[in-house]
Amino acid sequence: MSGSIDFRGLDFNGFDLTRRTFLRGVGGAALASLLPAQETRGRGRGVVDPPHIAPRARRVIHLCQAGGPSHLETLDFKPKLAEMHGEKMPESFTAGQQIAQLQGIELRCFAPQHPFQRYGESGQSICSLFPGVGSIADKICIVRSMQTDQINHDPAHTQMNTGSGLTGRPGMGAWAVYGLGNESSDLPGYVVLTSVGKGGQSQPIAARQWSSGFLPSRFQGVHFRSEADPVLYVNSPNGVTRGRQRDVIDAVSELDAIRDAASHDPEIATRIRQYELAFRMQTSVPELMDVSDEPEETFELYGTRGGDGTYAANCLLARRLAERGVRFIQLYHRAWDHHSNVKGSMEITAKEVDQASAALVIDLERRGLLDDTLVIWGGEFGRTPMGQGSGRDHHIKGFSLWMAGGGVRGGISHGETDELGYAATVDAVHVNDLHATLLHLLGIEHERLTFPHQGRDYRLTDVAGRVLNEILG
């Protein structure tokens, strides 16, 4: 197990125990200079140091299109489905397969509701509702053969994050920060942003999606909200100026330091630093959220002036977070559950996300950040080629996503579904394979990043996962 720390026998706070043991030996006088740079939320190294393999990406931006976008109206064109519109879905496809809401209903083919076009020099086939994504066609890799095991939103998100539909396991963001640490000194390593769309149902998202599961809680995602207090409790109480808050924190830290000298409790030194970090967050978070320093041209690129909690505003924030060294940035756009009127809903939702998703990739690239930032655009599952009235039901056997940057080859596609867009038939990619690839790009061998829990070592990919070498640049 070279390159990773064996946590067996230590409790969750392995770092602290090691440190405590060490410090007891040398006494507390040299405390400050001896403490490793490991911080609870701030800057700190991970357990994978040095990386297992040369990293291609240093950070990840997951643009989660929550609700289950239809692959058939985004990235996977199926003319045969149009031909068979209204006809019975052949049973050879559907027999014995899971179904969410269409149980007991006659399954009929439902034609793609919007035309597709060829984009870029690579001629990638993309739905014409997404000219923005089309404009970056040569930079993205489209995966058309995704598969998951979970057919309902919440467990499917859980699987997309943790590799398993069961709750209680860490998500990919938590694993990434656990493995690689955080490069930001005053922001969390894993940040989550959410937005709500106007098309489709806004399926709820539970905070469990960014939990650290059985990993120490300092690796969990922190939800940045488009509220007056973007991070919970980040604003000082009324009537407490920045100076007064500083006074209080200084007094706390001075008193803590006195106690520390007497008690040799390393938790105190850590706490002093956490108060310092908290104080810095009280400035750094508002600075991050305030986009007024962006040039007009950036607002035009993203199609937002920011500050309104929209998906586009969050895309702009994602770039600002990436610039500041945040390791894992996750956006949820709760708008894709198109059980009815997939045609109209798709128009609405595409408008909400298309321009800004592309703008993010373009903006990262021109700032030299795309090379080491992996962008993933996709939902927790796809939607049925069978109609559900005017919409489509949940679907897990085949769906699409795209990736850009971070060592992924642009202008290519990977995998195919069958002629009706039902099941991935060529180069199927399970969620576990996506995770293996993501960790690989971050410089981590997915079989070597483990954490002991309930008597065995767990991985993000658990007992599966294959790196998609075919899509690596």
Next chain:
Amino acid sequence: MLQFHSGGWSHRAFWGDDEIPFGTIGSDGPDHRPHGALPATGEWVRLSVDPANVGFEPGAVIDGMAFTQFGGRAHWDRAGIVTADPRLRLGGLSAEVFAAFEVAPEARSAEQSELVAAHYRNLAPALAGARERKATLEDEHKKLEATFPEMLVAMTGEPRAMRVLPRGDGMNESGAEVAPAVPAFLGTLDVDGRATRLDLARWITAPENPLTARVFVNRLWGLFHGRGLVDSVGDFGMQGEWPSHPELLDRIALDFTGSGWDVRALVRRLVTTRTYRQSSEWRADLAQEDPSGRLFARQSRQRLQAEMVRDTALAVSGLLNRRVGGPSVKPYQPRRYWAQLNFPKREWQVSSGTDLYRRGLYTFWCRTFLHPSLEAFDAPTREECTVSRNLSNTPQQALVLLNDPTYVEAARAFAAQALALGDDDDARIDWIFEHALVRAPTEQERSILTALLIDHRTQYAADPDAARAFLDMGALTTPATGDAEASELAAWASLTRVVLNLSETLTRS
């Protein structure tokens, strides 16, 4: 809109604007018949529909009626019929009662006689008093029953056939059928026929099985000492740790079962030991011998658990509501924290009065969005069983203790108590320190707090509006005071904020 069912639902009358899309909006037919304006609000109004108007022929049988609203709120009272049919005019007599009336009294069957008598009891003015008394009693009975706590009761049905699921696939029914049992390597259950959960419970707590008591005793030990005699409190198996003191663990476990599993006695025993009552002060002689505290040669230091962090601040400030039991409460929570929930959308309704100051364990537990103040201190969502909680040390915790209105308000109440003690600053600071930390401040500690006090006293005296804004956090009203009093209280609240944020306050030492 009223909809009537007779084969289908295509018989509808509606009042007010044409908004409900049953039938066709804008049409006027039996399946969508306008009946004029909305009835007057705030009073009972009888709505009548002529059957012919909504497409019923004489003799049609109506077997359903639906009340449909578009927005707003309406109370629907009883529904009935207006008719010229003499039979139906007799107060809605059922066909059976009507038939009984048509038979001469002496010719009625016993059953028919009872039907008529029952009808009489319901109508006779002479029995009005009895009826009223009966209604009152029934009402009281109902109210009494409503106070009974509801129990979820599962009825025993035919046990479901359980199968081995190949590769864990719940849709694959090809696996062999299995009966309830304990893991084979642990032996067998000695029962006749199919084993039940009671058999399992008896097996788990059997005198020959020492494991259950050891695990429980170890968990309690872990709560009091920061670590168990077996360090892996959640794992006594092959992957677990060896106990540091196996004989001790066995002895306590045996005594525990011997006492009839008396948890209270066990707690008393653990907290009265010399081991528990040791100081947690650092000892140079142990630095080599037992650096990690594995031998329990001194008491451990632990950050308080989430609920207790809250309880401590409330207790110290005098706000804590010590009531035991009762429904969950909703202390302050940032606005729109539940915005990511749906079906239905909801907003946290903050409790009021003393419910705001209940112990942390009574906080309403929303598993998908746990109260952020508790979550910051590693309270689990309770979606999975959590044997031992994290004890993390994060900037979020600092933000909570510094900025959550709960702690700002507690600091103010704490300060107000200190001010009530007299005029001597040193005496007040000593009291605050002792009250929170159970020890007197050192000279140096007192001077740090005094410096802050003097500084903020000046600042708030120059800015009484800020002092008032600060004191206005939370629901607790501050007694009406002038600028001078407000500024003084604010300065002391700065000081108590410091004390509530100290590492020592958060640590069981």
